[in-house]
Amino acid sequence: MSVPRYWRKQQNRYRLKGTHCETCGKYFFPPRNLCPTCRRDGKIVDYEFKGDGKVRTFSIIRTASEDYDLQTPFVIAIVELEEGTCLTAHVVCAPEEVYIGMPVKKVFRKIIADGESGVIVYGTKFVPA
Amino acid sequence: MREVAIVGIGVTEFGEKWETSFRNLFVEAGAKALEDANMGGDQIDEMFVGNMSAGRFVLQEHIGALIADYAGLVGNHIPATRTEAACASGGLAFRQAYTTVASGLNDIVIAGGVEKMTDVGGSETTDALAGAADREWEGLVGATFPGLYAMIATDYMNRYGLTREQLAMVSVKNHANGAKNPIAQYKKEITVEDVLRSTLVADPLRLLDCSPVTDGAAAVILCPMEMAREFTDTPIKVLASTQACDTISLHDRRDFSTLDATVAAGKRAFAQARLTPKDIGMVEVHDCFTIAELCAIEDIGFCAKGEAGKLTEDGQTALGGSIPVNTSGGLKSCGHPVGATGIKQVAEIVAQLRGEAGARQVDAEIGMTHNVGGTGATVVTNILGV
Ligand SMILES: CC(C)(COP(=O)(O)OP(=O)(O)OC[C@H]1O[C@@H](n2cnc3c(N)ncnc32)[C@H](O)[C@@H]1OP(=O)(O)O)[C@@H](O)C(=O)NCCC(=O)NCCS
Numbered sequence: 172m173s174v175p176r177y178w179r180k181q182q183n184r185y186r187l188k189g190t191h192c193e194t195c196g197k198y199f200f201p202p203r204n205l206c207p208t209c210r211r212d213g214k215i216v217d218y219e220f221k222g223d224g225k226v227r228t229f230s231i232i233r234t235a236s237e238d239y240d241l242q243t244p245f246v247i248a249i250v251e252l253e254e255g256t257c258l259t260a261h262v263v264c265a266p267e268e269v270y271i272g273m274p275v276k277k278v279f280r281k282i283i284a285d286g287e288s289g290v291i292v293y294g295t296k297f298v299p300a
Numbered sequence: 301m302r303e304v305a306i307v308g309i310g311v312t313e314f315g316e317k318w319e320t321s322f323r324n325l326f327v328e329a330g331a332k333a334l335e336d337a338n339m340g341g342d343q344i345d346e347m348f349v350g351n352m353s354a355g356r357f358v359l360q361e362h363i364g365a366l367i368a369d370y371a372g373l374v375g376n377h378i379p380a381t382r383t384e385a386a387c388a389s390g391g392l393a394f395r396q397a398y399t400t401v402a403s404g405l406n407d408i409v410i411a412g413g414v415e416k417m418t419d420v421g422g423s424e425t426t427d428a429l430a431g432a433a434d435r436e437w438e439g440l441v442g443a444t445f446p447g448l449y450a451m452i453a454t455d456y457m458n459r460y461g462l463t464r465e466q467l468a469m470v471s472v473k474n475h476a477n478g479a480k481n482p483i484a485q486y487k488k489e490i491t492v493e494d495v496l497r498s499t500l501v502a503d504p505l506r507l508l509d510c511s512p513v514t515d516g517a518a519a520v521i522l523c524p525m526e527m528a529r530e531f532t533d534t535p536i537k538v539l540a541s542t543q544a545c546d547t548i549s550l551h552d553r554r555d556f557s558t559l560d561a562t563v564a565a566g567k568r569a570f571a572q573a574r575l576t577p578k579d580i581g582m583v584e585v586h587d588c589f590t591i592a593e594l595c596a597i598e599d600i601g602f603c604a605k606g607e608a609g610k611l612t613e614d615g616q617t618a619l620g621g622s623i624p625v626n627t628s629g630g631l632k633s634c635g636h637p638v639g640a641t642g643i644k645q646v647a648e649i650v651a652q653l654r655g656e657a658g659a660r661q662v663d664a665e666i667g668m669t670h671n672v673g674g675t676g677a678t679v680v681t682n683i684l685g686v
């Protein structure tokens with residue numbers, strides 16, 4: 172992954188910063204700068220999510236792409252945040268620990284390291300709350 | 301709108317084709333389709349070719365012209381266009397060809413699809429396929445493509461009480477069909493135990509729940525119904541060809557276990573053809589993973605939500621059942637060269653409706669295809685009839 176591509180969304184990834192539509196009240200993560208409901212009538216502002224949520228569904232990845240190969244097996248989940256938004260994220264726990272409905276909270280973690288001297292990518296993961 | 305017919309089909313053998321190049325794969329399928337339609341390449345007015353990721357798999361873009369060139373179609377300088385919607389790229393090519401003929405813009409149009417996936421290594425393939433979903437917010441956080449469908453399976457099993465064995469039965473049934481298909485990548489029968497013993501890829505999905513990595517190409521030729529008998533005694537009518545889209549990411553869906561784009565495309569297809577699911581005699585659905593076949597059966601409307609596992613267990617989706625599903629062997633056993641799949645599905649229905657499907661032959665007058673891009677962000681459905 173290119174450095175600028177990651178850097179552009181760094182604040183979003185590090186601090187779970189998304190957006191909020193003041194017109195209809197919906198929250199967005201990943202951030203959207205157009206509200207799909209209100210479109211041009213929407214008023215989009217930045218919003219930092221509290222980071223509390225629960226697991227809606229999950230899987231344990233055993234065959235990964237190269238970037239993630241060293242981390243297998245790992246838990247990937249769709250987490251529903253308290254604000255009502257869902258996102259895909261790592262859950263840092265043993266594969267047998269995760270279940271649907273499990274309460275989780277955000278943590279700041281290393282996501283991937285591009286070899287020993289390459290770029291280290293940080294971002295948000297979740298841990299059991 | 302004019303009535304449209306399919307007058308020629310051609311599909312290569314699917315599998316790991318070390319010896320065949322990207323362009324030669326397509327040329328083989330195209331030549332077969334032309335031969336089947338008893339026509340020469342100079343009669344073709346336009347061409348659409350579905351391809352997901354030649355840029356990643358063989359480092360080649362500009363597929364439309366390349367394919368037309370090597371297929372010997374540049375003499376008349378016809379328009380040649382590549383279509384892309386991940387695994388539904390072939391479906392898009394078919395629908396573009398259909399609308400071109402139906403609208404009267406052109407008469408004889410070839411719709412093809414091709415993918416050469418085995419020239420790169422396994423993890424590179426996995427990474428390229430992750431581009432079918434949201435690279436930025438699914439792929440970059442570690443979700444593989446099988447992992448996303450695995451999350452659908454986890455949700456579905458939890459809500460509808462589907463058993464692991466029922467899921468395996470989808471694959472067992474598709475391998476039984478593929479064993480009867482000369483072009484299939486895996487022409488071998490398997491058992492439920494084989495599936496349950498195969499390696500875990502992304503829980504609960506195992507290797508034998510997944511469609512494989514495949515090289516292959518397919519092509520079909522469309523023309524106005526009123527011209528069709530110049531080329532064949534058995535033209536097959538296109539009764540509907542529809543497409544729908546949805547959110548790119550699985551996490552943004554209304555319901556993880558329902559593909560709303562399938563529901564929408566299906567409804568449009570039944571409305572266009574003035575038919576209902578009960579009128580359909582057989583269907584080729586997009587079983588990129590076993591769970592996807594069950595969702596498709598329900599979302600098109602062949603049974604209520606949560607009942608497709610039971611339908612499969614009861615043998616209703618097998619060759620002799622009430623609604624045979626994936627007589628070709630599906631993506632699972634026939635193979636899944638992503639860009640070619642949507643066209644291969646059409647070719648299978650045409651072969652069946654003509655009565656040319658050999659050991660897989662079912663008795664049907666109307667068939668349907670269902671081709672999905674990503675985890676359901678694009679869906680193309682077609683209804684074909686004699
Ligand atoms: C499931 C998957 C990860 C397996 O890849 P892999 O672990 O690299 O598997 P290998 O290539 O090492 O194959 C191991 C063996 O299993 C066989 N095999 C591989 N995939 C298979 C499959 N899906 N079904 C049946 N057999 C399969 C191989 O032929 C090989 O057999 P051999 O040892 O006798 O030669 C890979 O097939 C995959 O990514 N599938 C999904 C493709 C996809 O997402 N497509 C888009 C969907 S829309």
Ligand SMILES: [Zn+2]
Pocket residue numbers: 192193194195196197206207208209210213214
């Ligand atoms: Zn809004």
